[in-house]
Amino acid sequence: MKYYRSFQAGQSIIWAGDPMEFVGSVVNGVATLTQTMEDGRRQMVGLMLPSDFVGRPGRAAAAFDVTAKTDLVMCCFRKKPFEAMMATTPHIAQRLLEMTLDELDAAREWMLLLGRKTAREKIASLIAIIARRDAALHLRAAKGGISVDLPLTREEMADYLGLTLETVSRQISALKKDGVIILDGNRHVSIPDLNRLLEEAGDDGDGGMLA
Amino acid sequence: MKYYRSFQAGQSIIWAGDPMEFVGSVVNGVATLTQTMEDGRRQMVGLMLPSDFVGRPGRAAAAFDVTAKTDLVMCCFRKKPFEAMMATTPHIAQRLLEMTLDELDAAREWMLLLGRKTAREKIASLIAIIARRDAALHLRAAKGGISVDLPLTREEMADYLGLTLETVSRQISALKKDGVIILDGNRHVSIPDLNRLLEEAGDDGDGGMLA
DNA sequence: CGATTACCTTGACCCAGATCAACCTTGCGA
DNA sequence: TCGCAAGGTTGATCTGGGTCAAGGTAATCG
Numbered sequence: 160m161k162y163y164r165s166f167q168a169g170q171s172i173i174w175a176g177d178p179m180e181f182v183g184s185v186v187n188g189v190a191t192l193t194q195t196m197e198d199g200r201r202q203m204v205g206l207m208l209p210s211d212f213v214g215r216p217g218r219a220a221a222a223f224d225v226t227a228k229t230d231l232v233m234c235c236f237r238k239k240p241f242e243a244m245m246a247t248t249p250h251i252a253q254r255l256l257e258m259t260l261d262e263l264d265a266a267r268e269w270m271l272l273l274g275r276k277t278a279r280e281k282i283a284s285l286i287a288i289i290a291r292r293d294a295a296l297h298l299r300a301a302k303g304g305i306s307v308d309l310p311l312t313r314e315e316m317a318d319y320l321g322l323t324l325e326t327v328s329r330q331i332s333a334l335k336k337d338g339v340i341i342l343d344g345n346r347h348v349s350i351p352d353l354n355r356l357l358e359e360a361g362d363d364g365d366g367g368m369l370a
Numbered sequence: 371m372k373y374y375r376s377f378q379a380g381q382s383i384i385w386a387g388d389p390m391e392f393v394g395s396v397v398n399g400v401a402t403l404t405q406t407m408e409d410g411r412r413q414m415v416g417l418m419l420p421s422d423f424v425g426r427p428g429r430a431a432a433a434f435d436v437t438a439k440t441d442l443v444m445c446c447f448r449k450k451p452f453e454a455m456m457a458t459t460p461h462i463a464q465r466l467l468e469m470t471l472d473e474l475d476a477a478r479e480w481m482l483l484l485g486r487k488t489a490r491e492k493i494a495s496l497i498a499i500i501a502r503r504d505a506a507l508h509l510r511a512a513k514g515g516i517s518v519d520l521p522l523t524r525e526e527m528a529d530y531l532g533l534t535l536e537t538v539s540r541q542i543s544a545l546k547k548d549g550v551i552i553l554d555g556n557r558h559v560s561i562p563d564l565n566r567l568l569e570e571a572g573d574d575g576d577g578g579m580l581a
Numbered sequence: 582c583g584a585t586t587a588c589c590t591t592g593a594c595c596c597a598g599a600t601c602a603a604c605c606t607t608g609c610g611a
Numbered sequence: 612t613c614g615c616a617a618g619g620t621t622g623a624t625c626t627g628g629g630t631c632a633a634g635g636t637a638a639t640c641g
Contacts, residue, residue: 313618540628556589
């Protein structure tokens, strides 16, 4: 019934428009959903971390490009049998609905970020989002200084945030200079004061920011 | 079981954080979901037209402000009984899942618009989105010139698109000057050539753009 | 009918972030 | 161990859209 698939970092999982033959959830690693315009402008529209569901029951073709950003393991179901199972097992549809509603809320937070936040706020928000997802996954309590591994390059962060990679780099440097974050290499970030970071992110208190 | 509620144009339906006591779908009129930052920056995150579902089964408090933008009629269910019905009637959860997945796709198109499109493309996209939704509703075939009533003020369009109202006004004037649209009053738009408009919108061909 | 109010347009100027360009750092494979 | 490629930083300059400001238009109400 279910089976596992592995992908290498950088490998495309499916292209927009391709027929989808499976659905599944991320077990390990990071995948992204992106849209591309004909002239090459790109926007990330989904960041899939372990436990996220990928695919769209009831649709024949993929709407977005899906790419593994790290080595990735997915737990997959062939789409047809999965749809049949959904029809006969109400619990599955209900669970999937719950997950989809959470994802929709997250997308709406993301829309606020894209439409109204400054570059600095966008970077702070992204780090906060990854930190929160990370914490939820590892159940590691947020005591003292939190530390996070960024699963994305500067360019991928730019695609997430609707910025250019140069602006991402500059704003990360600025947050570091101001002591909001501490860098250890390019990918590893420590957060001495989470409230300070959330303030920089422009989130009132905390908000939803579920994914 | 179900009952109808009416709201006047401009009336708030629910504020973010308030307890939700009902869910329902729009029968007539237009409602919006918006998010507001403490300093007043606002981003629309949902535009609800007739047939759209409003509310979140399985969540106690509203995540966003919901406002009637025109006189509005909704078909409502008290939330608790609706949730019970969902648990016992699989078909409902499945239908709601389908609608939520469509909304998520639409949100992802919207993210591309917010993150990567120019002001002119944003305006053209918005007009195209409303025209498509309109056409789907009225089943009026898109022959020759299409015409659309904008249910939003310039300011509300700005909140939709992540722009200021001045930029919205300027870009509408520019599209008019270039013959892409024809204005009849402030709210009524004729589209002489839909393909031209879609080109201006930066949509490759047509895309999803479901809501 | 004139006045108020809500909405819209247009102009002048400014600035956050894009663009263009040079260079640095790190890791890997021959 | 050298060379190259991928990723990252930083500087200089430009520009699309924001901001500030001044009217214009049209519906509504004494």
